[in-house]
Amino acid sequence: MSTDPAELIEKLRSDLAGFTVDSVNELLGPVAQAALGREQSLPARLAVTERLRTEDDEPLAALIAVFVLGLAVPAARLASAVPRTGLDGLAELGLIVTAGSEPGDDVRGLVDLRPYATVDALGPADWWLASDLSEVATGRPLTDDHVLGVGGASLTLARCTVRRPTGRVLDLGTGCGIQALHAARHSRHVVATDISARAMKLARLNWALNAPTVGETSIEGRLGSLLEPVAGELFDQVVSNPPFVITPRSTPAAAFEYRDGGMIGDDLVRQLVESVGSVLAPGGIAQFLGNWEGRRNEGWTDRVTSWLEASGLDGWVVQREWQDPAEYAETWIRDSGQHLGKDADDLYAAWLADFASRGVDGVGFGLITLRRPPTGEPRIRVVEERRTGPGLPWGDEVVATLERQDWLATHDDDALLAGMLKVAADVTEERHHLPGAEDPSVILLRQGGGAGRVVQANTALAGFVGACSGDIPVGRLIAALASLLEVDGQALRAELLGDVRNLVRDGLLEPAP
Template identity: 60%
Template sequence: MTPAAQQTAHQTVQRRAHLRPPRPPQLAGVSAAALRSDLERSGWTVEGVEQLLGPVAEAALRRDSHVPALRAARAAGDGDPVGVLTRLFLLAQPVPRAALAAALPATGSDGAVAAGLVEAAGAAPDDAVRALVDLRPHAAVDALGEVAWWVASDLGEHALGDGQPLPPEHVLGIGGASASLARLAVRTPAQRVLDVGTGSGVQALHATRHARSVVATDTSARALGFAAFNAAVAGVELDLRRGSLLEPVAGERFDQVVSNPPFVVTPRAAGVPGWEYRDGGLVGDEVVRQLVTGLGGVLAPGGSAQLLGNWEHRAGEGWRDRVQGWLDESGLDGWVVQREVMDPAHYAETWIRDGGQRPGPEADALLEAWLDDFAARGVEAVGLGFVVLHAPPAESSARTRWTRVEEVTGPLERPLGEHVAAVLAARDRLAVTDDDALLAARLRVADDVTEERHARPGEGGPRAVLLRAGGGLGRVASVGTALAGLVGACDGELEVGQVVGALAVLLEVDAGALRAELLPQVRGLVEDGLLEWT
């Protein structure tokens, strides 16, 4: 970084140091049950906001254009709780104290002030109150079905105004990464679940739906404050601990770990700001490496972990080899899926904008620092995706580990947790199933699998046969004649060996050679969920 750029970046950090946000909301003296009841009765839900705004204003709001939404909310008037709460918390507009009191009758405007949700200009009914936090209804679908909460976090860039970048202590609300991890996480009933880097507590809230106890950690005391508030409003209990990565739970074991860690690759250079919600304070992709390689120390036998991450593509080192090395060091079964790849400039620009930095000299200085940092390590690109880890069951600890590192692009909007759980179970079973046992197995085609046959007009047979999974990662397997015939006969009644024997006679080939050819392919179809045990 040039001296001028370093000075510009340093001034940015100094200015942000003065943007200290207010304390996290607290429910001391305020009933969480009363606030939850108020929010439920108000109708201020995701659906309620959608109905208030209408499709045009809602679409504009998703583009970060607030004027259409504000017009719709104002039109509802001060007597409409959904309009009042939307103006106050979603659109960062002041509302009369009396209007807030009417929208939250059990909590009242005094209770909202005491909780740190708002501040008031005065005590009169017409005095304005403004939001101190971002509070919004949240609806999601995970492997257990639909869920609805209200989640508080720090005010966003729009609410701060004046083009101010986000302060370093900013606690993020529910973003795209949070939603992705919630869809990815396994929801099998568990005794203990750990959420590493909980932030405002979103993943921990999801985990309470299938776990007896949930421990949530974060380096940020401010984030833990928001997580405590959100848990109280949701009516659930969390064991909140402050510390870095796995340090707060050293020596403990968990059935599941979920993590949306601070994985952003950030330059460790003077004058470059860091945000606690995304910056782990380590060089490059070290945060993700340490988490992946350390999870073997906290996962109970048979336990699993699902986490998001970034990894560097370095010159002279294949990214698959790099990430495979992490899996090998972990000692666990592992599955890495790269979902997107960004070049260094695009990656840096994305995260500079994410921090609220507008285009100009300061943003240019930060971009230069990012590119210098990438160049120092020979980084040619950054991969984004997810990691699934699995500790072998105690009774099969001597089995061979399995790992898979792959790239899968395209939209994945449906919940993946059930698919991930099925893959882990299938691979556990395959790990202790030899070829003789597989030949004796009765398999069936998964319900979401369809077959496609492609041929040119007039040809007697297909040139290609594709098996396509409708769920999970949308796998597509190209199969030959023999494998297509085997899959077609997998109805749960016949053993695999019986089908192979019949195919050998039909195709006039050696049965032993056909078994050797098909069994590895059958294993692959079972791993991917296209075939399953009856």
């Protein structure tokens, strides 16, 4: 007889109370954990098998074996780990399959179910998340409806998303539902969409399993492609880890629902940039990950800038990584486990032919931030590459960057020259000298917080920044510096103003109160 799903979820939540990131790490040990990070499961399998054999930490070992490593264990072993839910309850929730009804019969997991712990701009978050077992666990290529768990892209997006209290949030392409859970921590209502029925099923399980952590916030799941399920609605925030992977259309075997939107080249990301404004309320912010092509007749910066111009929105794009066509193909063939199959070379060739057909020199990966201006026309257009430093900005830094851009947009050169600036408290200066040289060969301005930027400055810019104490107008500082360096004041002003604007934009210099 079936049990109320809500009651089963509550029982499962209670059974999983000791199934934490710390407890899993402690049982597996650092060597096995590091190996899993490299997609090598043998050390973890050996560690879990030993615990099951000795009956030391048996319930936890059984959970790891079944739901993390994809191993079969005797039914009685897993039953001891879920005394409230029971094996029948797990089966009813679609989490396991059993080989028979005897205690010694094998039971296997149908999903990957594991603890998740991270830190976003609101602080620590601890959940359990169900997704599909990876190729590391199954030893087989993924199925085309595979539901991905939490990977590097998901963590990057969660870390960089703005986390300020807001009303309605759209999680477009929710997958296993992780971004919706993050969004529920700072919003009143979340709408999460996906084209995959299986993804929506697992996402709803995850939302229910972690319901106590999201308080009064409601999460609503809707099936459909891109913005279709929310046409005509407005949101204060949109977040998305969309199916942005550029996939050859000539090879259906390369397409997976979780990563491929069914379009040619980078058209899905272009379309999303150009259309997301239709669901953004005034002042609303959209943040999503994406890939874009660099072509022989159109570099990536020109390409992405044209998308921003078509969007009618403020835009800031940061490219974090660049791959040549071969490297890109290898990445996604490996991601799906298809390197394990006999047709890997054919897939590789199809990817390379697809890129060649459009003259693609490489593919960029990064974060796109868009904002519907609260009033007036868009005035922010920043497209930049940042491969060094501690990583992308936290959500608060994204907002701070937009606010600094707003300030700059309202201050022309005359207003900037009349204003006063000060050095941000986290900025330090480094000077590097060649042996025996009196003057430095390299001067670096290093930002300790924010986006962790490092700016190389010449003598004039370093002197200007060093003099920014917040009590002397910019124009007077430049004039004094020109006199000290014995250079033309007008020429120095023309040289420095662009750099000064960039330092304000990036938070190394701040307007004085």
